[in-house]
Amino acid sequence: MSARLGVVMDPIAAIKPRKDSTLALLLEAQRRGYELWYFLATDLYADGGAACGRGRPLTVRDDVHDWYTVGEPRAMPLAELDTILMREDPPVDAGYISATQLLSLAEAQGVRVVNRPAALRDANEKLFALHWPHLCPATRVAADPALLRGFIAEQGKAVLKPLDAMGGASIFVLADGDPNTSVVLETLTDGGRRYAMAQEYLPRIDEGDKRVLVFGGEPFPHALARIPARGETRGNLAAGGRGEAAPVTERERAVCAELAPTLRERGLELVGLDFIGERLTEINVTSPTCFREIDALCGVNTAGAFFDHLEGSA
CATH class of the missing domain: 3.40.50.20 (Rossmann fold)
Incomplete structure (x- = not known):
C-alpha cells in the first residue's frame, strides 16, 4: 500500500x-x-x-x-x-x-x-529572525507610531511592514521627514492597535532579495535572487520582481549552520530564508515558495531534494 x-x-x-x-x-x-x-x-x-x-x-x-x-x-x-x-x-x-x-x-x-504545527504558531515569519539579531538589519517592532517614527529618524531611511502579510504586501520605504510618514504609520498600526516592523533600509536590495530554501537545516545549493522592477523597492515576485538564479554563498551557508539546530529542534523541515546582501531579513515557515522558479532557471528538481530529505529522515 x-x-x-x-x-x-x-x-x-x-x-x-x-x-x-x-x-x-x-x-x-x-x-x-x-x-x-x-x-x-x-x-x-x-x-x-x-x-x-x-x-x-x-x-x-x-x-x-x-x-x-x-x-x-x-x-x-x-x-x-x-x-x-x-x-x-x-x-x-x-x-x-x-x-x-x-x-x-x-x-x-x-x-x-x-512544518510542525507548534512551530508554525510560534515562529512568526517577520519576528523569528530576531532570535539572531546579529544576523539581521537594525529592527524595531512596535504598535506605537512614535517609536516607529523615532526609528526612521535614527536610521534616516527605513522599511516598514506588517507582521502578518506576504508577497510584498503593504511594504513601505520611508525617509526621515517624508510627508507620508504619519498616514503610513497610522495605517500599518491601525492607529496604535497593531504591531508593525521597521527595518534599516539596505541599499543592496538593488542586487535582489535572495531566497534560500532550507530542508532539515541544510540549504539547497541553488537559490533565487528576486530583483525589484524599475522604480520598485520590493523584490517579491508577487510585486513584479524578476527572478535570477544565484548560488548559495559561504556566508549564507554559515547562517544556515547557525540556525540549523533550532530549526531541527522545532520541527521546521521546510524553511525559506530571505537575505538582502549578507543580512537575514525573514525566516519563512508557512508556505515557502520559489521551487518552480529555481527549477526553471537551474534545471534541477527542488521538490525532489525536499522529498529526499523527508524520506531520509522518516
Whole structure:
C-alpha cells in the first residue's frame, strides 16, 4: 500500500500552476507513488479527541490549463495519513491558529506534520529572525507610531511592514521627514492597535532579495535572487520582481549552520530564508515558495531534494 500524503492548502483551483511550489511538491509526491489527499483548512475538525478532516482524493498534472482532479470528499481520521503538508498561505490569523491546533492533535496521534504545527504558531515569519539579531538589519517592532517614527529618524531611511502579510504586501520605504510618514504609520498600526516592523533600509536590495530554501537545516545549493522592477523597492515576485538564479554563498551557508539546530529542534523541515546582501531579513515557515522558479532557471528538481530529505529522515 502506498504512503498517504495529505496537503492543507488554499483552494487548488485558484493557484498559478506555473509558479506554485505546493503543486511542485504534490507532483513530486505523486511521481514517488504517494496517495494524495487534499484539504482546505476549514475541512479539518475534531470528533471527540480524534483529529479528522473531509479529505478529497487528489491527482495532479504539470499542465497550466488542467492541473488537478479531486474526487468526492470523505470524512476520515487524519491518523489514516502518514504525512500532512501544511501549506496554507498567511495571514496567520485565528482560523490558521485553530487549524494548527487540530494538526497538533493529529501529530499526537502519529501523523507527521510538516512544518510542525507548534512551530508554525510560534515562529512568526517577520519576528523569528530576531532570535539572531546579529544576523539581521537594525529592527524595531512596535504598535506605537512614535517609536516607529523615532526609528526612521535614527536610521534616516527605513522599511516598514506588517507582521502578518506576504508577497510584498503593504511594504513601505520611508525617509526621515517624508510627508507620508504619519498616514503610513497610522495605517500599518491601525492607529496604535497593531504591531508593525521597521527595518534599516539596505541599499543592496538593488542586487535582489535572495531566497534560500532550507530542508532539515541544510540549504539547497541553488537559490533565487528576486530583483525589484524599475522604480520598485520590493523584490517579491508577487510585486513584479524578476527572478535570477544565484548560488548559495559561504556566508549564507554559515547562517544556515547557525540556525540549523533550532530549526531541527522545532520541527521546521521546510524553511525559506530571505537575505538582502549578507543580512537575514525573514525566516519563512508557512508556505515557502520559489521551487518552480529555481527549477526553471537551474534545471534541477527542488521538490525532489525536499522529498529526499523527508524520506531520509522518516
